Amino acid sequence: MIFRKIRHNRTSDAVIGQLERLILHGVLRPGDRLPAERELAGMVDVSRPILREALKELEDRNLIYSRHGGGTFVADVIGPVFSPATAELFRRHPPAIADYLEYRREIERLTARLAAERATDADRHIITTVFTAMRAAHDAGDTEREVDLDVEFHQAIGEAAHNIVLLHTLRSCYRLLVDDVFYNRAAFYRYSGSSEKIFGQHQVIFDAVMRGDADAAGAAAMAHMDFVGQVVHEVVRAGDRDVVSALRLEQRQAGARREAAPGTGRVEGDRTAGVEEGGEGRKRRSARRVREDEESS
Template sequence: METVPNAESFDLFARISHSRTADEVVRQIELLLLEGVLRDGDRLPGERELSKRLDVSRPILREALKELETRGLLVSHHGGGTYVADLIGQVFSKPVVELIARHQRATSDYLEYRRELEGITAELAARRATQFDREMLTRILASMRQAHEKGDFEEELAADVELHNAIGECAHNIVLLHTLRACYRLLAQGIFFHRHLVFSSEHSREQLLSQHEAICAAIIRGDGALAKSAAQTHIDYISAAIREAERSGEWQRISQLRMQQRGLTD
C-alpha cells in the first residue's frame, strides 16, 4: 500500500537551491498555477515570508512577481497583498459567454461535451490517483453526504462542484484540469441551466448523491472502465432531468395560456 507522508511536511513554495534568479521564481510559481495547486483568488504569502521560503532576496522576488503581474497571472492590491488572477474567467471571453447564454442549443452541446470530457477524466483519475487524491475525494464526498443529510441545499451544490474539480485534479492532466474548471465556472454562474432544476426533488438529490458515490468508489478502486461509465451515466441523468424540467415548465406555460384564453384565471 502506498505510504502517505505527513502533509504538514510539505511546503507549497520550495527553496530554490540553484541559480537564485527571478526566472527561477517565475518558473516555480508558473508551475503551481499550471498544475492547479494555486487557484484563482488564492493569496500569496507576504514578501518577507515568501522570499524566506524561496530563499531568494526580496529584490529578486519583486522582479519575479512584477513579471507575473504584467503577464496577467497575478494581481496586486495596494496594501492588501498579491493574489492569483482570474485565470479561468479568461478561458471563455465575455462576448462568447453572453452568446452562449442567449441560445438554448448550447445547453445540450455543453452536456454532450461534458459527458465525453468527464468520462475520460474519471478514467484517468482511476488510473492515476495518488493516496492523497483518494483521501481528498473521500473527504469531499463525506462533506457532500453531511450536507445532504442536513438538507443544506447550497452546501450540497458547492460540494458537488468541488468534487468534480477534485476528480479533474486526480486525472493529473493539466489541459483537462483547466478545461474542466472553466466548464464548472460557467455551470456555477448558471450560464447553461440553473442547477436548482436538477436538485429540485429529494429523489433527484438521492440519485445524484448515489451517482457521485459510484464515481468515487470506482476511482478509489482503480477501475478506469467503471469510473468512465459511472461519470457518463451521471451526465446522462442530468441531461434527462433538465429535459424533463424544461418540458414540464413549457407544459405549465401552455396550460396557463389556455386558461387565460378561456377566461378561467383570476
C-alpha cells in the first residue's frame, strides 16, 4: 500500500504533504484514481472531514480533479511542459525531430547512468517486470504491445534514476512519443529489421542497469538513440519518396485521362493532318520550281 498512516499531527496539511510527495516522486501518476473517501481516510488514519479538506486544497492547487459520480483522479501536472500548441508546432515542422532526438540522446544517457547507480531492489523489480513483458510481446510478434512497453521500460528506468526534475521532463518527452507527434512508432518498429535491433538494444541497457554499470548503461542508451535517429531519418525519407511517387502517378493518370477525353484525339488528328498536308504542299511546290527551271533553260 502506497499510503501511510499519519501517526502524529493528523491534520489536513499532513495529508496534503503525503499526497503531494507521492505525486512529485511519480508514485501517483496522471490519471491514477484515488481510493474512495472512506477507504482513503482509513488508510491515512484521519477523519473524513479532514480528508475532504485536504482533497479540496489539492484540487484548488490543480493536483487532483473530481468527476461527478466517478471518483477523484491525479491531474496531468506535466502536460504544460509541452503545451498542446507547442506539440502541434513540433508536428507541423519536421526539423524539430532532429532537436528532439538530440535532446533525448543526452537525457537518456544521463538517465541510464543514474539508474545504474541509484536503482533500489524495488526499482530493479519494476524494470525487470516491464522488460519481461516486453520480451514476451516481442517473441509473440505483438508489435502494438511491444511499442507501449517500450515507453514503460524507459519510464521505469527514469523512475530508478531518482531525480524528480529528470523524471517529469522524461514523462513530457514520452508524452510526445505516445501522441506520435514526431513519427509513428508502429511504423518505426515495422521498418526493415528495426524490431530485432531495438529489442537487442533494450536488452543491453537492461543488463547494464541491472549490474550497476553506469558507463555501460550510458553508452548503451546513446547507441540506442543514435539508431533511433537513423531509422527515423530513413522513415521520413521513405515517406517523402512515397509522396513524390504518388504525385507522379497522379500526374500520369491525369494526362492519360485528358488524352482519352472525347474530341481530344480529333484535335490531335487534325493537327497532324495539317502538318502532313503542309509537308506534301512543300514537296509539290519544290517539284514545280524544278520543272520551271528546266523549261527556262
